[in-house]
Amino acid sequence: MHEWALAESIVMAAVDEARKEKLKSITQVTIFIGELQQIEKEIFLFALNELSKSQKPSIKKDAFILKTEKSMLLCKNCGNTWKFSDMKKKLNEAESESIHFIPEVVFVHTRCPRCGSPDFEITKGRGVVLSSITGVR
Structure with a gap:
């Protein structure tokens, strides 16, 4: 699904940035979603949480904050x-x-x-x- 591919990119980018900043764990990730993208937020959030489970540095459960930007x-x-x-x-x-x-x-x-x-x-x-x-x- 489209949401899973986007979620994978976000998780990988967050982990890469955390490694650059030498973070041991990620406690919060804020994501802006353009309304035009029409993402199913529940699926996207589920995918983010599932894909983040085995990451190093670790990503805290419920770390993802989704904000919609009106188009x-x-x-x-x-x-x-x-x-x-x-x-x-x-x-x-x-x-x-x-x-x-x-x-x-x-x-x-x-x-x-x-x-x-x-x-x-x-x-x-x-x-x-x-x-x-x-x-x-």
């Missing part, structure tokens, strides 16, 4: 800004699923709600970001 889109034609959550209501299941796996597909299925232009940019809420790691030396 904002900006029309390059008329300057309108809008939320992805407003547009998501108009997508069918197949369109929504394709954006889940490849967020850039949003450019195929979305238009500016004001002028109808397909020329827009994602200004916030895209991707998964390992924001911070806290641990014990």
Whole structure:
């Protein structure tokens, strides 16, 4: 699943950073998830916890804190800004699923709600970001 692959990348990045910082254990990992990514948080959190069980340095149970960043889109034609959550209501299941796996597909299925232009940019809420790691030396 998509969430498991992302979780594996986050766990490996957290462990690599902890080793660089010479941490004996990781007590907290803060992750920002862009709304556009449409991650199933329960599956993602389960995957993070499962994948972190046998890591060195160790990762404390329930160390992961997930924060959602709302996605904002900006029309390059008329300057309108809008939320992805407003547009998501108009997508069918197949369109929504394709954006889940490849967020850039949003450019195929979305238009500016004001002028109808397909020329827009994602200004916030895209991707998964390992924001911070806290641990014990």
